[in-house]
Amino acid sequence: MNIKQNLIGLIGETPMLQLKSVRSDWEIYLKLEYFNPAGSFKDRTARALIEAAEKSGKLKKGMTLFESSSGNTAKALAMLSSARGYRFVAIVDKHAPADKLNAIRAYGGKLHFCTDEEDKEGGHLVDVRRNLAKKLAKESGGINLDQYDNPENPLGFYNTLGKEIYKQIPDLDYLIGTVGTGSSLSGTGKFVKEHSQTKIIAIEPQGSSHFSPHGHGYFISGPGYPAGAILPKNIDVSVFDKNDFISDSQAFNTMRYFAQHKGLLFGDSSGMLLYYAMKFIKNTSLSDRVKKMVLIIGDSGESYLSHAFNDGWMIENELMDKQIIIDLSKFYL
Ligand SMILES: Cc1ncc(COP(=O)(O)O)c(C=O)c1O
Structure with missing residues:
Protein backbone atom coordinates (compact mmCIF):
# COMPACT_ATOMS: atom_id res chain seq x y z
CA MET A 1 0.00 0.00 0.00
CA ASN A 2 1.27 3.41 -0.93
CA ILE A 3 -0.48 5.99 1.25
CA LYS A 4 0.76 9.60 1.45
CA GLN A 5 -0.02 11.93 4.33
CA ASN A 6 -0.16 15.13 2.29
CA LEU A 7 -0.12 16.55 -1.24
CA ILE A 8 3.63 17.24 -1.19
CA GLY A 9 4.16 13.50 -0.68
CA LEU A 10 2.60 12.90 -4.10
CA ILE A 11 5.32 14.90 -5.88
CA GLY A 12 8.15 12.89 -7.45
CA GLU A 13 8.97 9.16 -7.65
CA THR A 14 7.45 9.20 -11.15
CA PRO A 15 7.52 6.11 -13.39
CA MET A 16 9.86 5.37 -16.26
CA LEU A 17 8.50 3.93 -19.53
CA GLN A 18 10.67 2.18 -22.14
CA LEU A 19 9.85 2.88 -25.79
CA LYS A 20 10.45 0.58 -28.74
CA SER A 21 12.25 1.82 -31.83
CA VAL A 22 13.75 0.32 -34.99
CA ARG A 23 17.22 0.57 -33.48
CA SER A 24 18.09 -2.44 -31.31
CA ASP A 25 21.33 -0.79 -30.14
CA TRP A 26 19.44 1.97 -28.27
CA GLU A 27 17.16 1.83 -25.25
CA ILE A 28 14.91 4.89 -24.96
CA TYR A 29 13.34 5.63 -21.57
CA LEU A 30 10.72 8.28 -20.79
CA LYS A 31 10.69 9.77 -17.28
CA LEU A 32 6.96 10.51 -17.04
CA GLU A 33 6.82 13.73 -15.05
CA TYR A 34 3.17 14.32 -15.87
CA PHE A 35 2.42 11.84 -13.07
CA ASN A 36 3.08 14.70 -10.64
CA PRO A 37 -0.19 16.01 -9.08
CA ALA A 38 -0.43 19.29 -11.03
CA GLY A 39 0.72 17.51 -14.19
CA SER A 40 4.33 18.64 -14.62
CA PHE A 41 7.88 18.51 -13.28
CA LEU A 145 9.95 33.07 -4.98
CA ASP A 146 11.73 33.82 -8.29
CA GLN A 147 12.05 30.52 -10.20
CA TYR A 148 14.60 32.16 -12.55
CA ASP A 149 17.39 33.11 -10.13
CA ASN A 150 16.53 31.28 -6.88
CA PRO A 151 19.18 28.51 -6.47
CA GLU A 152 16.66 26.36 -4.56
CA ASN A 153 15.02 25.58 -7.92
CA PRO A 154 17.97 23.67 -9.54
CA LEU A 155 18.88 22.30 -6.10
CA GLY A 156 15.40 20.79 -5.80
CA PHE A 157 15.95 18.97 -9.11
CA TYR A 158 19.45 17.86 -8.06
CA ASN A 159 18.02 16.32 -4.89
CA THR A 160 14.97 14.66 -6.42
CA LEU A 161 14.77 14.17 -10.20
CA GLY A 162 18.54 13.66 -10.55
CA LYS A 163 18.60 11.06 -7.77
CA GLU A 164 15.52 9.24 -9.09
CA ILE A 165 16.84 8.95 -12.65
CA TYR A 166 20.24 7.73 -11.42
CA LYS A 167 18.52 5.16 -9.16
CA GLN A 168 16.26 3.94 -11.99
CA ILE A 169 19.06 3.71 -14.62
CA PRO A 170 22.56 3.92 -13.07
CA ASP A 171 24.39 3.06 -16.32
CA LEU A 172 22.80 5.79 -18.40
CA ASP A 173 24.60 7.14 -21.51
CA TYR A 174 22.50 10.23 -22.35
CA LEU A 175 20.09 12.43 -20.41
CA ILE A 176 18.18 14.77 -22.71
CA GLY A 177 16.02 17.69 -21.58
CA THR A 178 14.91 21.14 -22.64
CA VAL A 179 15.82 24.53 -21.18
CA GLY A 180 13.72 27.54 -20.19
CA THR A 181 14.99 28.93 -16.90
CA GLY A 182 17.50 26.05 -17.21
CA SER A 183 16.86 25.00 -13.60
CA SER A 184 15.50 21.50 -14.20
CA LEU A 185 18.19 20.22 -16.58
CA SER A 186 21.06 22.00 -14.78
CA GLY A 187 20.10 20.49 -11.40
CA THR A 188 19.08 17.04 -12.65
CA GLY A 189 22.05 16.79 -15.03
CA LYS A 190 24.53 17.85 -12.33
CA PHE A 191 23.50 14.98 -10.02
CA VAL A 192 23.48 12.36 -12.78
CA LYS A 193 26.85 13.55 -14.11
CA GLU A 194 28.48 13.51 -10.69
CA HIS A 195 27.48 9.86 -10.24
CA SER A 196 27.90 8.36 -13.73
CA GLN A 197 29.44 8.83 -17.18
CA THR A 198 26.18 10.25 -18.58
CA LYS A 199 26.31 12.97 -21.24
CA ILE A 200 23.74 15.76 -20.91
CA ILE A 201 22.07 17.24 -24.01
CA ALA A 202 20.11 20.53 -23.79
CA ILE A 203 17.44 21.27 -26.40
CA GLU A 204 15.70 24.60 -26.95
CA PRO A 205 13.08 25.89 -29.37
CA GLN A 206 14.29 27.37 -32.65
CA GLY A 207 14.20 31.12 -31.97
CA SER A 208 15.10 30.83 -28.27
CA SER A 209 18.23 32.60 -27.09
CA HIS A 210 20.29 30.47 -24.67
CA PHE A 211 22.57 29.07 -27.35
CA SER A 212 21.92 31.34 -30.31
CA PRO A 213 22.19 35.11 -30.78
CA HIS A 214 19.61 34.93 -33.63
CA GLY A 215 16.40 34.80 -31.63
CA HIS A 216 12.94 35.12 -33.17
CA GLY A 217 9.34 34.39 -32.16
CA TYR A 218 8.11 30.82 -31.55
CA PHE A 219 4.88 29.13 -30.40
CA ILE A 220 6.40 26.61 -27.96
CA SER A 221 5.37 27.85 -24.50
CA GLY A 222 7.11 25.60 -21.95
CA PRO A 223 10.85 25.75 -22.64
CA GLY A 224 12.83 28.53 -24.34
CA TYR A 225 13.91 32.02 -23.45
CA PRO A 226 13.06 34.94 -25.76
CA ALA A 227 15.78 36.98 -27.42
CA GLY A 228 16.51 40.29 -25.71
CA ALA A 229 15.46 39.17 -22.22
CA ILE A 230 17.95 39.06 -19.32
CA LEU A 231 18.98 35.38 -19.03
CA PRO A 232 18.17 33.58 -15.75
CA LYS A 233 20.99 32.85 -13.29
CA ASN A 234 19.83 29.26 -12.76
CA ILE A 235 21.04 27.92 -16.10
CA ASP A 236 24.43 26.24 -15.67
CA VAL A 237 25.77 25.59 -19.17
CA SER A 238 28.85 23.81 -17.77
CA VAL A 239 26.56 20.80 -17.09
CA PHE A 240 25.66 20.41 -20.80
CA ASP A 241 27.83 18.41 -23.23
CA LYS A 242 25.85 19.31 -26.34
CA ASN A 243 22.91 21.45 -27.41
CA ASP A 244 20.49 21.61 -30.35
CA PHE A 245 17.29 23.30 -31.58
CA ILE A 246 13.86 21.92 -32.50
CA SER A 247 11.12 23.80 -34.42
CA ASP A 248 7.48 24.42 -33.44
CA SER A 249 6.29 22.15 -36.22
CA GLN A 250 8.62 19.27 -35.26
CA ALA A 251 7.53 19.52 -31.60
CA PHE A 252 3.77 19.81 -32.23
CA ASN A 253 3.51 17.10 -34.93
CA THR A 254 5.46 14.74 -32.66
CA MET A 255 3.03 15.43 -29.77
CA ARG A 256 0.11 14.67 -32.09
CA TYR A 257 1.72 11.47 -33.39
CA PHE A 258 2.35 10.06 -29.90
CA ALA A 259 -1.15 10.97 -28.67
CA GLN A 260 -2.87 9.46 -31.73
CA HIS A 261 -0.70 6.36 -32.21
CA LYS A 262 0.88 5.51 -28.86
CA GLY A 263 -1.66 6.73 -26.28
CA LEU A 264 0.87 9.16 -24.79
CA LEU A 265 -0.52 12.68 -24.28
CA PHE A 266 2.38 14.94 -23.44
CA GLY A 267 3.39 18.58 -23.84
CA ASP A 268 5.58 20.66 -26.14
CA SER A 269 9.01 20.06 -24.57
CA SER A 270 8.39 16.29 -24.74
CA GLY A 271 7.49 16.58 -28.43
CA MET A 272 10.82 18.36 -28.94
CA LEU A 273 12.72 15.57 -27.15
CA LEU A 274 11.09 12.66 -28.97
CA TYR A 275 11.74 14.29 -32.34
CA TYR A 276 15.33 15.03 -31.31
CA ALA A 277 15.88 11.44 -30.07
CA MET A 278 14.87 10.07 -33.49
CA LYS A 279 17.14 12.53 -35.31
CA PHE A 280 20.04 11.87 -32.94
CA ILE A 281 19.84 8.05 -33.12
CA LYS A 282 19.47 8.09 -36.93
CA ASN A 283 22.73 10.03 -37.11
CA THR A 284 24.69 7.44 -35.12
CA SER A 285 26.08 4.28 -36.72
CA LEU A 286 24.92 0.87 -35.48
CA SER A 287 26.90 -0.20 -32.43
CA ASP A 288 27.56 -3.57 -30.70
CA ARG A 289 26.96 -2.07 -27.29
CA VAL A 290 23.39 -1.15 -26.23
CA LYS A 291 23.19 2.52 -25.24
CA LYS A 292 20.60 4.06 -22.96
CA MET A 293 18.94 7.46 -23.09
CA VAL A 294 16.41 9.12 -20.79
CA LEU A 295 14.09 11.89 -22.01
CA ILE A 296 12.44 14.12 -19.40
CA ILE A 297 8.72 14.12 -20.25
CA GLY A 298 8.01 17.42 -18.50
CA ASP A 299 4.23 17.82 -18.69
CA SER A 300 0.89 16.52 -19.89
CA GLY A 301 -0.76 17.33 -23.21
CA GLU A 302 -3.89 18.46 -21.33
CA SER A 303 -2.36 21.95 -21.27
CA TYR A 304 -2.15 22.11 -25.07
CA LEU A 305 -5.66 21.09 -26.13
CA SER A 306 -6.47 24.50 -27.61
CA HIS A 307 -3.35 24.78 -29.75
CA ALA A 308 -1.07 21.83 -30.70
CA PHE A 309 -4.01 19.40 -30.39
CA ASN A 310 -6.45 21.74 -32.14
CA ASP A 311 -6.50 21.03 -35.92
CA GLY A 312 -7.86 24.51 -36.75
CA TRP A 313 -5.10 26.26 -34.82
CA MET A 314 -2.41 24.07 -36.39
CA ILE A 315 -3.70 24.72 -39.94
CA GLU A 316 -4.18 28.46 -39.33
CA ASN A 317 -0.55 28.74 -38.24
CA GLU A 318 0.76 26.49 -41.05
CA LEU A 319 2.24 23.99 -38.62
CA MET A 320 0.90 20.65 -39.95
CA ASP A 321 3.64 18.50 -41.53
CA LYS A 322 2.78 14.98 -42.78
CA GLN A 323 6.42 14.08 -43.43
CA ILE A 324 7.18 14.32 -39.69
CA ILE A 325 4.38 11.81 -38.96
CA ILE A 326 5.73 9.41 -41.64
CA ASP A 327 9.30 9.65 -40.28
CA LEU A 328 8.13 9.00 -36.70
CA SER A 329 5.98 6.03 -37.72
CA LYS A 330 8.97 4.40 -39.43
CA PHE A 331 11.15 4.91 -36.37
CA TYR A 332 9.04 4.28 -33.23
CA LEU A 333 7.48 0.78 -33.21
C1 LIG B 1 6.78 21.72 -20.25
C2 LIG B 1 8.06 22.41 -19.90
N1 LIG B 1 9.21 21.90 -20.34
C3 LIG B 1 10.38 22.50 -20.10
C4 LIG B 1 10.45 23.66 -19.38
C5 LIG B 1 11.79 24.28 -19.08
O1 LIG B 1 12.15 24.03 -17.73
P1 LIG B 1 13.20 24.96 -16.97
O2 LIG B 1 12.55 26.29 -16.74
O3 LIG B 1 13.51 24.23 -15.72
O4 LIG B 1 14.38 25.08 -17.87
C6 LIG B 1 9.27 24.25 -18.89
C7 LIG B 1 9.29 25.50 -18.14
O5 LIG B 1 8.31 26.01 -17.70
C8 LIG B 1 8.05 23.60 -19.14
O6 LIG B 1 6.89 24.10 -18.69
Whole structure:
Protein backbone atom coordinates (compact mmCIF):
# COMPACT_ATOMS: atom_id res chain seq x y z
CA MET A 1 0.00 0.00 0.00
CA ASN A 2 1.27 3.41 -0.93
CA ILE A 3 -0.48 5.99 1.25
CA LYS A 4 0.76 9.60 1.45
CA GLN A 5 -0.02 11.93 4.33
CA ASN A 6 -0.16 15.13 2.29
CA LEU A 7 -0.12 16.55 -1.24
CA ILE A 8 3.63 17.24 -1.19
CA GLY A 9 4.16 13.50 -0.68
CA LEU A 10 2.60 12.90 -4.10
CA ILE A 11 5.32 14.90 -5.88
CA GLY A 12 8.15 12.89 -7.45
CA GLU A 13 8.97 9.16 -7.65
CA THR A 14 7.45 9.20 -11.15
CA PRO A 15 7.52 6.11 -13.39
CA MET A 16 9.86 5.37 -16.26
CA LEU A 17 8.50 3.93 -19.53
CA GLN A 18 10.67 2.18 -22.14
CA LEU A 19 9.85 2.88 -25.79
CA LYS A 20 10.45 0.58 -28.74
CA SER A 21 12.25 1.82 -31.83
CA VAL A 22 13.75 0.32 -34.99
CA ARG A 23 17.22 0.57 -33.48
CA SER A 24 18.09 -2.44 -31.31
CA ASP A 25 21.33 -0.79 -30.14
CA TRP A 26 19.44 1.97 -28.27
CA GLU A 27 17.16 1.83 -25.25
CA ILE A 28 14.91 4.89 -24.96
CA TYR A 29 13.34 5.63 -21.57
CA LEU A 30 10.72 8.28 -20.79
CA LYS A 31 10.69 9.77 -17.28
CA LEU A 32 6.96 10.51 -17.04
CA GLU A 33 6.82 13.73 -15.05
CA TYR A 34 3.17 14.32 -15.87
CA PHE A 35 2.42 11.84 -13.07
CA ASN A 36 3.08 14.70 -10.64
CA PRO A 37 -0.19 16.01 -9.08
CA ALA A 38 -0.43 19.29 -11.03
CA GLY A 39 0.72 17.51 -14.19
CA SER A 40 4.33 18.64 -14.62
CA PHE A 41 7.88 18.51 -13.28
CA LYS A 42 7.40 22.10 -12.09
CA ASP A 43 5.64 20.60 -9.06
CA ARG A 44 9.21 19.87 -7.93
CA THR A 45 10.09 23.57 -8.39
CA ALA A 46 7.06 24.66 -6.35
CA ARG A 47 7.89 22.20 -3.57
CA ALA A 48 11.56 23.25 -3.41
CA LEU A 49 10.83 27.01 -3.42
CA ILE A 50 7.96 26.85 -0.91
CA GLU A 51 9.72 24.49 1.51
CA ALA A 52 12.90 26.63 1.49
CA ALA A 53 10.90 29.84 2.08
CA GLU A 54 8.95 28.20 4.93
CA LYS A 55 12.15 26.90 6.52
CA SER A 56 13.79 30.33 6.35
CA GLY A 57 10.79 31.82 8.21
CA LYS A 58 10.06 34.29 5.37
CA LEU A 59 6.88 32.54 4.27
CA LYS A 60 4.03 32.40 6.78
CA LYS A 61 0.41 31.16 6.55
CA GLY A 62 -1.95 33.57 4.79
CA MET A 63 0.79 35.36 2.85
CA THR A 64 0.53 35.98 -0.89
CA LEU A 65 3.01 34.54 -3.38
CA PHE A 66 3.65 36.46 -6.62
CA GLU A 67 5.37 34.68 -9.52
CA SER A 68 6.02 35.58 -13.13
CA SER A 69 5.06 32.54 -15.21
CA SER A 70 2.50 31.80 -17.83
CA GLY A 71 2.65 28.11 -17.33
CA ASN A 72 3.54 25.10 -15.31
CA THR A 73 5.37 26.79 -12.42
CA ALA A 74 2.34 29.00 -11.78
CA LYS A 75 0.03 25.97 -11.98
CA ALA A 76 2.18 24.08 -9.45
CA LEU A 77 2.44 27.10 -7.11
CA ALA A 78 -1.32 27.63 -7.34
CA MET A 79 -1.86 23.97 -6.34
CA LEU A 80 0.53 24.06 -3.35
CA SER A 81 -0.69 27.51 -2.24
CA SER A 82 -4.21 26.12 -2.08
CA ALA A 83 -3.04 23.09 -0.07
CA ARG A 84 -0.81 25.01 2.36
CA GLY A 85 -2.84 28.13 3.10
CA TYR A 86 -1.26 30.81 0.88
CA ARG A 87 -2.73 33.12 -1.70
CA PHE A 88 -1.21 33.04 -5.16
CA VAL A 89 -0.97 35.61 -7.95
CA ALA A 90 0.54 34.67 -11.33
CA ILE A 91 1.94 37.60 -13.31
CA VAL A 92 1.14 36.83 -16.94
CA ASP A 93 0.89 38.52 -20.33
CA LYS A 94 -1.16 38.12 -23.49
CA HIS A 95 1.05 35.28 -24.78
CA ALA A 96 0.03 32.91 -21.96
CA PRO A 97 -1.71 29.67 -23.15
CA ALA A 98 -5.40 29.53 -22.21
CA ASP A 99 -5.37 25.92 -20.93
CA LYS A 100 -2.64 26.68 -18.37
CA LEU A 101 -4.35 29.90 -17.23
CA ASN A 102 -7.63 28.03 -16.69
CA ALA A 103 -5.86 25.51 -14.47
CA ILE A 104 -4.28 28.31 -12.36
CA ARG A 105 -7.77 29.80 -11.89
CA ALA A 106 -9.22 26.37 -11.03
CA TYR A 107 -6.76 26.06 -8.10
CA GLY A 108 -7.97 29.47 -6.84
CA GLY A 109 -4.94 31.39 -8.12
CA LYS A 110 -5.37 34.96 -9.36
CA LEU A 111 -4.01 36.26 -12.66
CA HIS A 112 -2.44 39.69 -13.00
CA PHE A 113 -2.19 40.51 -16.72
CA CYS A 114 0.55 43.05 -17.55
CA THR A 115 -1.25 46.19 -18.69
CA ASP A 116 -0.15 48.14 -21.77
CA GLU A 117 1.37 50.79 -19.42
CA GLU A 118 3.36 48.11 -17.59
CA ASP A 119 4.44 46.70 -20.99
CA LYS A 120 5.80 50.12 -21.89
CA GLU A 121 7.94 50.30 -18.73
CA GLY A 122 10.79 49.08 -20.91
CA GLY A 123 12.77 45.90 -21.40
CA HIS A 124 11.51 42.60 -22.69
CA LEU A 125 8.05 41.42 -21.64
CA VAL A 126 9.57 38.57 -19.56
CA ASP A 127 11.74 41.13 -17.72
CA VAL A 128 8.71 43.37 -17.21
CA ARG A 129 6.79 40.43 -15.70
CA ARG A 130 9.67 39.46 -13.43
CA ASN A 131 10.10 43.04 -12.18
CA LEU A 132 6.39 43.39 -11.62
CA ALA A 133 6.26 40.20 -9.48
CA LYS A 134 9.06 41.64 -7.30
CA LYS A 135 7.36 45.05 -7.07
CA LEU A 136 3.90 43.69 -6.19
CA ALA A 137 5.38 41.38 -3.55
CA LYS A 138 7.31 44.26 -1.96
CA GLU A 139 4.38 46.69 -1.98
CA SER A 140 1.93 44.20 -0.47
CA GLY A 141 4.21 42.46 2.04
CA GLY A 142 4.02 39.26 -0.01
CA ILE A 143 6.83 37.14 -1.42
CA ASN A 144 8.31 36.52 -4.88
CA LEU A 145 9.95 33.07 -4.98
CA ASP A 146 11.73 33.82 -8.29
CA GLN A 147 12.05 30.52 -10.20
CA TYR A 148 14.60 32.16 -12.55
CA ASP A 149 17.39 33.11 -10.13
CA ASN A 150 16.53 31.28 -6.88
CA PRO A 151 19.18 28.51 -6.47
CA GLU A 152 16.66 26.36 -4.56
CA ASN A 153 15.02 25.58 -7.92
CA PRO A 154 17.97 23.67 -9.54
CA LEU A 155 18.88 22.30 -6.10
CA GLY A 156 15.40 20.79 -5.80
CA PHE A 157 15.95 18.97 -9.11
CA TYR A 158 19.45 17.86 -8.06
CA ASN A 159 18.02 16.32 -4.89
CA THR A 160 14.97 14.66 -6.42
CA LEU A 161 14.77 14.17 -10.20
CA GLY A 162 18.54 13.66 -10.55
CA LYS A 163 18.60 11.06 -7.77
CA GLU A 164 15.52 9.24 -9.09
CA ILE A 165 16.84 8.95 -12.65
CA TYR A 166 20.24 7.73 -11.42
CA LYS A 167 18.52 5.16 -9.16
CA GLN A 168 16.26 3.94 -11.99
CA ILE A 169 19.06 3.71 -14.62
CA PRO A 170 22.56 3.92 -13.07
CA ASP A 171 24.39 3.06 -16.32
CA LEU A 172 22.80 5.79 -18.40
CA ASP A 173 24.60 7.14 -21.51
CA TYR A 174 22.50 10.23 -22.35
CA LEU A 175 20.09 12.43 -20.41
CA ILE A 176 18.18 14.77 -22.71
CA GLY A 177 16.02 17.69 -21.58
CA THR A 178 14.91 21.14 -22.64
CA VAL A 179 15.82 24.53 -21.18
CA GLY A 180 13.72 27.54 -20.19
CA THR A 181 14.99 28.93 -16.90
CA GLY A 182 17.50 26.05 -17.21
CA SER A 183 16.86 25.00 -13.60
CA SER A 184 15.50 21.50 -14.20
CA LEU A 185 18.19 20.22 -16.58
CA SER A 186 21.06 22.00 -14.78
CA GLY A 187 20.10 20.49 -11.40
CA THR A 188 19.08 17.04 -12.65
CA GLY A 189 22.05 16.79 -15.03
CA LYS A 190 24.53 17.85 -12.33
CA PHE A 191 23.50 14.98 -10.02
CA VAL A 192 23.48 12.36 -12.78
CA LYS A 193 26.85 13.55 -14.11
CA GLU A 194 28.48 13.51 -10.69
CA HIS A 195 27.48 9.86 -10.24
CA SER A 196 27.90 8.36 -13.73
CA GLN A 197 29.44 8.83 -17.18
CA THR A 198 26.18 10.25 -18.58
CA LYS A 199 26.31 12.97 -21.24
CA ILE A 200 23.74 15.76 -20.91
CA ILE A 201 22.07 17.24 -24.01
CA ALA A 202 20.11 20.53 -23.79
CA ILE A 203 17.44 21.27 -26.40
CA GLU A 204 15.70 24.60 -26.95
CA PRO A 205 13.08 25.89 -29.37
CA GLN A 206 14.29 27.37 -32.65
CA GLY A 207 14.20 31.12 -31.97
CA SER A 208 15.10 30.83 -28.27
CA SER A 209 18.23 32.60 -27.09
CA HIS A 210 20.29 30.47 -24.67
CA PHE A 211 22.57 29.07 -27.35
CA SER A 212 21.92 31.34 -30.31
CA PRO A 213 22.19 35.11 -30.78
CA HIS A 214 19.61 34.93 -33.63
CA GLY A 215 16.40 34.80 -31.63
CA HIS A 216 12.94 35.12 -33.17
CA GLY A 217 9.34 34.39 -32.16
CA TYR A 218 8.11 30.82 -31.55
CA PHE A 219 4.88 29.13 -30.40
CA ILE A 220 6.40 26.61 -27.96
CA SER A 221 5.37 27.85 -24.50
CA GLY A 222 7.11 25.60 -21.95
CA PRO A 223 10.85 25.75 -22.64
CA GLY A 224 12.83 28.53 -24.34
CA TYR A 225 13.91 32.02 -23.45
CA PRO A 226 13.06 34.94 -25.76
CA ALA A 227 15.78 36.98 -27.42
CA GLY A 228 16.51 40.29 -25.71
CA ALA A 229 15.46 39.17 -22.22
CA ILE A 230 17.95 39.06 -19.32
CA LEU A 231 18.98 35.38 -19.03
CA PRO A 232 18.17 33.58 -15.75
CA LYS A 233 20.99 32.85 -13.29
CA ASN A 234 19.83 29.26 -12.76
CA ILE A 235 21.04 27.92 -16.10
CA ASP A 236 24.43 26.24 -15.67
CA VAL A 237 25.77 25.59 -19.17
CA SER A 238 28.85 23.81 -17.77
CA VAL A 239 26.56 20.80 -17.09
CA PHE A 240 25.66 20.41 -20.80
CA ASP A 241 27.83 18.41 -23.23
CA LYS A 242 25.85 19.31 -26.34
CA ASN A 243 22.91 21.45 -27.41
CA ASP A 244 20.49 21.61 -30.35
CA PHE A 245 17.29 23.30 -31.58
CA ILE A 246 13.86 21.92 -32.50
CA SER A 247 11.12 23.80 -34.42
CA ASP A 248 7.48 24.42 -33.44
CA SER A 249 6.29 22.15 -36.22
CA GLN A 250 8.62 19.27 -35.26
CA ALA A 251 7.53 19.52 -31.60
CA PHE A 252 3.77 19.81 -32.23
CA ASN A 253 3.51 17.10 -34.93
CA THR A 254 5.46 14.74 -32.66
CA MET A 255 3.03 15.43 -29.77
CA ARG A 256 0.11 14.67 -32.09
CA TYR A 257 1.72 11.47 -33.39
CA PHE A 258 2.35 10.06 -29.90
CA ALA A 259 -1.15 10.97 -28.67
CA GLN A 260 -2.87 9.46 -31.73
CA HIS A 261 -0.70 6.36 -32.21
CA LYS A 262 0.88 5.51 -28.86
CA GLY A 263 -1.66 6.73 -26.28
CA LEU A 264 0.87 9.16 -24.79
CA LEU A 265 -0.52 12.68 -24.28
CA PHE A 266 2.38 14.94 -23.44
CA GLY A 267 3.39 18.58 -23.84
CA ASP A 268 5.58 20.66 -26.14
CA SER A 269 9.01 20.06 -24.57
CA SER A 270 8.39 16.29 -24.74
CA GLY A 271 7.49 16.58 -28.43
CA MET A 272 10.82 18.36 -28.94
CA LEU A 273 12.72 15.57 -27.15
CA LEU A 274 11.09 12.66 -28.97
CA TYR A 275 11.74 14.29 -32.34
CA TYR A 276 15.33 15.03 -31.31
CA ALA A 277 15.88 11.44 -30.07
CA MET A 278 14.87 10.07 -33.49
CA LYS A 279 17.14 12.53 -35.31
CA PHE A 280 20.04 11.87 -32.94
CA ILE A 281 19.84 8.05 -33.12
CA LYS A 282 19.47 8.09 -36.93
CA ASN A 283 22.73 10.03 -37.11
CA THR A 284 24.69 7.44 -35.12
CA SER A 285 26.08 4.28 -36.72
CA LEU A 286 24.92 0.87 -35.48
CA SER A 287 26.90 -0.20 -32.43
CA ASP A 288 27.56 -3.57 -30.70
CA ARG A 289 26.96 -2.07 -27.29
CA VAL A 290 23.39 -1.15 -26.23
CA LYS A 291 23.19 2.52 -25.24
CA LYS A 292 20.60 4.06 -22.96
CA MET A 293 18.94 7.46 -23.09
CA VAL A 294 16.41 9.12 -20.79
CA LEU A 295 14.09 11.89 -22.01
CA ILE A 296 12.44 14.12 -19.40
CA ILE A 297 8.72 14.12 -20.25
CA GLY A 298 8.01 17.42 -18.50
CA ASP A 299 4.23 17.82 -18.69
CA SER A 300 0.89 16.52 -19.89
CA GLY A 301 -0.76 17.33 -23.21
CA GLU A 302 -3.89 18.46 -21.33
CA SER A 303 -2.36 21.95 -21.27
CA TYR A 304 -2.15 22.11 -25.07
CA LEU A 305 -5.66 21.09 -26.13
CA SER A 306 -6.47 24.50 -27.61
CA HIS A 307 -3.35 24.78 -29.75
CA ALA A 308 -1.07 21.83 -30.70
CA PHE A 309 -4.01 19.40 -30.39
CA ASN A 310 -6.45 21.74 -32.14
CA ASP A 311 -6.50 21.03 -35.92
CA GLY A 312 -7.86 24.51 -36.75
CA TRP A 313 -5.10 26.26 -34.82
CA MET A 314 -2.41 24.07 -36.39
CA ILE A 315 -3.70 24.72 -39.94
CA GLU A 316 -4.18 28.46 -39.33
CA ASN A 317 -0.55 28.74 -38.24
CA GLU A 318 0.76 26.49 -41.05
CA LEU A 319 2.24 23.99 -38.62
CA MET A 320 0.90 20.65 -39.95
CA ASP A 321 3.64 18.50 -41.53
CA LYS A 322 2.78 14.98 -42.78
CA GLN A 323 6.42 14.08 -43.43
CA ILE A 324 7.18 14.32 -39.69
CA ILE A 325 4.38 11.81 -38.96
CA ILE A 326 5.73 9.41 -41.64
CA ASP A 327 9.30 9.65 -40.28
CA LEU A 328 8.13 9.00 -36.70
CA SER A 329 5.98 6.03 -37.72
CA LYS A 330 8.97 4.40 -39.43
CA PHE A 331 11.15 4.91 -36.37
CA TYR A 332 9.04 4.28 -33.23
CA LEU A 333 7.48 0.78 -33.21
C1 LIG B 1 6.78 21.72 -20.25
C2 LIG B 1 8.06 22.41 -19.90
N1 LIG B 1 9.21 21.90 -20.34
C3 LIG B 1 10.38 22.50 -20.10
C4 LIG B 1 10.45 23.66 -19.38
C5 LIG B 1 11.79 24.28 -19.08
O1 LIG B 1 12.15 24.03 -17.73
P1 LIG B 1 13.20 24.96 -16.97
O2 LIG B 1 12.55 26.29 -16.74
O3 LIG B 1 13.51 24.23 -15.72
O4 LIG B 1 14.38 25.08 -17.87
C6 LIG B 1 9.27 24.25 -18.89
C7 LIG B 1 9.29 25.50 -18.14
O5 LIG B 1 8.31 26.01 -17.70
C8 LIG B 1 8.05 23.60 -19.14
O6 LIG B 1 6.89 24.10 -18.69
